[in-house]
Amino acid sequence: MMSFRIRGLPAQEFTNLFAMTDVDLAERGAMRVVADGTGHPCRISLTDAAPGQPVVLLNYVHHATKSPYRASFAIYVREGEQTYDAVDSVPQQLRQRLLSLRAYDSAGMLRVADVVAGSEVEPVIQRLLQARAVVYVHVHFAKPGCYAALIEPA
Numbered sequence: 001m002m003s004f005r006i007r008g009l010p011a012q013e014f015t016n017l018f019a020m021t022d023v024d025l026a027e028r029g030a031m032r033v034v035a036d037g038t039g040h041p042c043r044i045s046l047t048d049a050a051p052g053q054p055v056v057l058l059n060y061v062h063h064a065t066k067s068p069y070r071a072s073f074a075i076y077v078r079e080g081e082q083t084y085d086a087v088d089s090v091p092q093q094l095r096q097r098l099l100s101l102r103a104y105d106s107a108g109m110l111r112v113a114d115v116v117a118g119s120e121v122e123p124v125i126q127r128l129l130q131a132r133a134v135v136y137v138h139v140h141f142a143k144p145g146c147y148a149a150l151i152e153p154a
Helices: 015-019 022-027 118-129
Strands: 004-007 031-034 054-063 071-077 085-087 098-104 110-117 136-141 147-153
Touching: 004 118, 015 054, 022 031, 054 147, 071 147, 098 118, 110 118, 118 136, 118 147
Parallel strands: none
Antiparallel strands: 004 085, 004 147, 031 054, 054 071, 098 110, 098 136, 136 147
């Protein structure tokens, strides 16, 4: 069985956002939002914000490749979070959602994809990482389609 590593986004990429005014954020196409308990998943810590917690909603280029699969989408980040980075461990945030897994090669080209309940994701991770030429997998929340996390061989 192949070990895998799941990582959230690097916290340091977003530190400056939390000191910005609402006007500065708006100029960047971002905004401050207060979580209401309906799902404000932080892409740094891979945890959901509790009701009443502030988060920043912004567009993020999560697949910065020079292939036709370059992609960005809206994400939430929360101040003061540590980047999730664990081997062979799936965070609760992913376990409780329907996931779309997209496996890419070293040129950023999509090789294979699947949809799976987060509670049953490990076998799909294994299968995708073992597919020909696959070097990494992006996890997306299947219903809204937004980027969630990166999976690589450990």
